[in-house]
Every structure is written in C-alpha cells, then in structure tokens.
Amino acid sequence: MSCLSRRLITVPAATECRILERLNKFVVRIEISGSKELAFLQNTGRLREYVKRDKIGFCAPIEKPKKLRYRLFAVKDHGGGALIDTLLQARAFERAIERNFIPWLSGYEILRREARIGGTRIDYLLRRKHEEAVLEVKSAVSRLDGYASYPDCPSVRARKQLKAILEWVKMGGKAFLVFVASIPNVRGFRPNHEVDPGLCDLIRECWRAGVEVRGVAMIYDPKSSTILLLDPSIPIKL
Secondary structure (H helix, E strand, C coil): CCCCCEEEEECCCCEEEEEEEECCCCEEEEEECCEEEEEECCCCCCCCCCCCCCCEEEEEECCCCCCCCEEEEEEEECCEEEECCHHHHHHHHHHHHHCCCCHHHCCCEEEEEEEEECCEEEEEEEEECCEEEEEEEEEECEEECCEEEECCCCCHHHHHHHHHHHHHHHCCCEEEEEEEECCCCCCCEEECCCCCHHHHHHHHHHHHHCCEEEEEEEEEECCCCEEEEEECCCCECC
C-alpha cells in the first residue's frame, strides 16, 4: 500500500464471505461464518469479474435490517479489495472533498446532492465562493488492458445525464465528470467502447465541450477495514 494513501472511511464489523451466486441486481447469495445468507448489493452493473461463485467478498452488517442482514461491499482482488458498493464509493468521495484531499476540487463544498438539471439528476451541485458546478460520479470497476473502465453494461440513464451536463456547459456552466477507479493495481481510466459505444462517444464529447473529465483511485483495505484514497488524479485515456 502506498505511503501516500489517505484514509477516508472505516467500515465497522466487516467480515469475509464467500460468494455463491447473484440472484438479481441487488441480492447476492453468500456463505458467511458457515451459514448461507442473502446480502444486499449496491451496484446495478454486471460486475462479472467480481460477483461470481467462490470469489471471496467482504460484508458488513446492515444497521437497521428489514429483509437482509448484510451488504456485500467489496471483493478480494490483487491482495486488496475492489470496492464495488457505489454508496460507499460516494461517501468516500465526499469525505475526500471535505478533507481537501483532491487538489482539483480545492475550495469546493457540496451544496446539494441529487441536483436536478435538464430533466435528470446529477450527483452533486458544488459551490466555491460565488461559482457553482455540477459533478457526476461514475463507478469504474472493470478492467480493460490494465485500466479501470466504465461502463460494464449499457446505460440509458447515464446517456441522459451526460447530455444534460453537455447542455449545462454549453450554457456557460462548470461541470465535472469523475470516474472512481475502485479496483487495485490499475494504470488509470479508459472508457469501454465495446459495451456502450454511444455512451463512450458522449464522454469524449463532454471532454471536448469543456467538462473536466477526471479519475480518482480508491480501494478497500481489508487489514485496516478502511477505504483508502490511492490517487486523487489518475491518468485518463479517452
């Protein structure tokens, strides 16, 4: 682990589990402490590299369980943990902003979550002094030629969001498109054109229009049960 890594969030009571099968987008069958359980998964992507039989995962108890007692939030990978839970990715990213760990967001504060622009919702509305900016975060949790990549499945919703961001920028607004590379040992980020070429074309169009396309690297460290920020600005290959 790099000595420059920064601790973001500690995940309490995390436990190893064995993945048995994914039942649907949000539910995974696991084996934990010798018993079979159902765990919640906060990620609608395919996650074929990670959520498959006999992979070792990391689960945490759900604070106020209704139907499921656990959430599967990471999977063992390259000696560390691939953080697949998009909610934890978002909370860790917010912590990085709050602690001023991301130089290119220096001075910004989160004004609003789930900001509505152009008939859709964007993750954040930011403010720095008298300047406002929108910021959308995407989870890059698949590998492509040594890079973290996105998407791992087609997304109509993401296309709508990027079109709204484009219009925002064309009207003079400031915008960020951030890819969270939350898997160990990657060289940077690159889009996966084979999965959704139209969406990847929109990413490039955003960049050409002046949207700041950025990437951050974070992982789950099982030894400390902590989400670590490895690099606040990874290379982007569009």
